[in-house]
Amino acid sequence: MSARPLPPIRPEYVAPLSVPAALVPAAAPALARRALGHAWLRKSLLLLVLAALWEALARWKDKDLLLPGALPTARAFAAGMVSGELPGYVAASLAVLVQGYALGVAGALLLTSLAIDTRFGRDLLETLTAMFNPLPAIALLPLALLWFGLGRASLVFVLVHSWNA
Incomplete structure (x- = not known):
């Protein structure tokens, strides 16, 4: 029996990205060409342009409830950070995420182990997969709200499903 040739x-190589010539006109000063060569500066400029467009659209619509502007949003973000309220909400959201993903991993480990060891486990996993795979996790949120009520349990249920799907 002969060995297969490898x-x-x-x-492998990585080609460095360069700024397209269309973005930097030939007559541009050397400082501008050098500045646009930095990715962080290009991305910061892009974020500023997007924020200016957001603010202009918000002022044009003039409906704060529908589309608040970039400046009021930034002020509310800063106020929430200074008061300590926003980090508390972020911590609570991350706790729900961790709980949902931990239960999802545990359930996946249990179902996979059962499927490896027994025919019943394979049938169970196959049936559950056929039932829940076609549904995106967010589609189960209305059912989860009916079953578990408005709160943490319904969110954890959706997270567990999204991990196992």
Whole structure:
């Protein structure tokens, strides 16, 4: 029995990205060309342009409830951070995420172990997968709200399903 020949190994390389010539006109000062060569500066400028468009659209619509502007949103974010209220909400949300994902991993481990060891486990896993896979996790939220009520349990249920799907 002869050994199969190994496929040829091609060396990998990374081509550095350069700023397209259309973005930097030839007559642009050297400082501007050098500045646009930095990704962080280009991305910051892009974020500023997007924030300015957001603010302009919000002022044009003039409906704060429908589309608050970038400046009031930034002020509310800063106020929430200074008061300590926002980090508390973030911590509570992350706790729900961790709880949901931990239960999802535990359930996946249990179902997979059962499926490996027994025919019943394989049938159970196959049936559950056929039932829940076609549904996106968020589609189960109305059912979860009916079953578990408005609160943490319904969110954890949706997270567990999204982990196992």
